[in-house]
Amino acid sequence: MRYSEVVFSCTGGEDWHQDILISDLGDMGFDTFEARDGGFAAYIASAQLDRSALESLLIHQPIGFTVSYVVNEIEPQNWNSVWERNFEPVVVADQCYVRATFHAAAPEYPYEIVIDPKMAFGTGHHQTTSLMMRQMLAETIEGGRVLDMGCGTGILAILAAKLGAASVLAIDNDPVCVASVEENKIRNDVAHIETACGSADLIRGHRFDMILANINRNILLEQLEAYAHALERGGVLHMSGFYEGHDLDVLKDAAAKHGLAYTGHEAMDSWAAARFIKE
Structure with a gap:
């Protein structure tokens, strides 16, 4: 491409x-x-x-x-080769080690994720992915039903599964991403992750205890109502892909209109990840 x-x-x-x-x-x-x-x-x-x-x-x-x-x-080039030359392992919150297949394992960390992105977004290097993972590691996910919306490589879905989620649905509108998740879930021995190609209309009729959405501000605003309908009361929504400040304020105001109460956020290099609870 x-x-x-x-x-x-x-x-x-x-x-x-x-x-x-x-x-x-x-x-x-x-x-x-x-x-x-x-x-x-x-x-x-x-x-x-x-x-x-x-x-x-x-x-x-x-x-x-x-x-x-x-x-x-x-110029056209072998993007996987470029990625391999530049990709280094990532450690998130001293708990999760993200590596490629050609890196050595690190059993000293509680969680390990092996990723081959195939041009899909999400290797843990970007601030928003790291922020989302940090927030997930602070949650109780075991036994819950989780949605990873705009899943990219599936890194968040895989972490949710490794944290004990009973079911995980990973959705992206890019078939390259969906194919990447299918490969990465097998690579990480979490085959129970379900995948789908499309948008928020695919979650109608589903109920979740946690929704993970690392996309961008405008798409998050468009999909907030669907997230609110799909979340169980007391369910948690984590969102990132936007900046601290104006973007966050706009999302907080919009979320409140859909019964999603802001509980806090973390920031890294001006990027933000915010947490909301369904009232």
Whole structure:
């Protein structure tokens, strides 16, 4: 698959203006972001890059916040090989060791997850994944019914299963991600994880004790009502994929309207993961 790198240069405005722009770009199909001096780089499958939509988005930025961009086409390459050269094991909260198949095991940690991403998001390196895992490790999950919404590699679903969840449903709208979960669940001996390709409409009629949603602010806002309907009373919702500050405030307000009470959050490099309880 051919990818495009779009380098954005930002001047003026508030810090949260760039945060909202990144969230909007996520809705357009950009799936990876990298900080750069004076802005950031964003990556998208070239076939999904809609320059007209991008121009329209940038024209409607707040007054005083100016954004320009340059598109660089990335030469086709073996992405798995690139990933293997750069991937290092990750330790989360001194409890969970995340590694690839070519790394040595580390039995001194209570939980070990072996991941082959195959271009799917979620290896524990990104701040949002790490934050979600930290919050999960502080919860009582044993015997519960868990949903991993926007599952990527399935790392959160796998951790939920290893923490004793009775059932885990992992959903993503990208078939590459779903295929990655199917492989990774076998690799981690948690074959009882169920997978599905689609969106929040797939959870109608299901009930969960915990929902994990590491996506982006706008999609979370769209799906909050579905999460609230699917959660049992007293159930827990963990959300990430957004920034501390404005994004978090918007999500807290929206969650309250659906009977989801905010109980706290953690942050790392401005990224946030928040916890809510169904009232």
